[in-house]
Amino acid sequence: MDALELVSSNKCFGGYQKVYSHESSELKCKMNFSIYLPPQADGGDAKLPVIFYLSGLTCTEQNFISKSGFQKYAAEHGIIVVGPDTSPRGVKIPNDDESWDFGVSAGFYLDAEKEPWSKNYRMGSYLNKELYELIQKAFGNIVDPSRVGIMGHSMGGHGALVSVLRNPGLYKSVSAFAPICNPVACPWGVKAFSGYLGDDKSKWVEWDATELVKKYDGPPLTLLIDQGAGDKFYTEKQLLPENLVEACRSVGVPVILNLRDGYDHSYYYISTYIGEHFDFHAKILKA
Secondary structure, eight states: OOOOEEEEEEEETTEEEEEEEEEETTTTEEEEEEEEEOGGGSSOSSOEEEEEEEOOTTOOTHHHHHHSOTHHHHHHHTOEEEEEOSSOOSOOOTTTTSBTTBBTTBOTTSBOOSTTTTTTOBHHHIIIIIIHHHHHHHTTTTEEEEEEEEEEETHHHHHHHHHHHHSTTTOSEEEEESOOOOGGGSHHHHHHHHHHHOSOHHHHGGGOHHHHGGGOOSSOOOEEEEEETTOHHHHTTSSOHHHHHHHHHHHTOOEEEEEETTOOSSHHHHHHHHHHHHHHHHHHHTO
């Protein structure tokens, strides 16, 4: 396992908010990830549950840890929280920073198949194999490998849903704020999928939660979707949560959609309801 390098450490709600870097074999570059270690991680014999949090377009590992206020709830519940970056950084693919919704900060948590992205843009395997295993090895004294959840926002909400559905049993709980629920049917998804995966749409559906849930046959799973009704990306049909709800109901997968009147796409909205999401995950992961 590649060595971890501590980037920062700050005491927060009795625990520590840390950022580490490491050399990724999947992405072939140095990557940062955040990890919040709640006070229960210090000197206790019991191993703790873990939640992975995936951020959205334009974000790094910093947005969630500095804007959401999640640490209060993670400390109360005794949950470790890990946050990867959103894409490979520093690999210098031509034109990778020309648009905000493709390339740098827009990895879409998939494994690219189209050149020149296929060598580095492997966020699906990075998250669900490399980083997942790294956390369990590097923090094996405090991490309970049988109690892992995942959540995310926007593009990261897409990543959380897809990761659960593509890897049955890897995560026990899942929730998402304003996720891109049906990327094959929205402009963001069409742009990203055609760019990373090519024109073969049979490959697109393998990274689309609305399509994947129709054939899900893993352990029992409840999807919690949170959506601001005042979110411009919701009204512009980028997110399409109703499509996912309809697909879930067609196959009997439990789904909760909370439509929040007046709330937008921002971290002001996430910080308002992040406590409810930690309550939801805690009930499942600590059952």
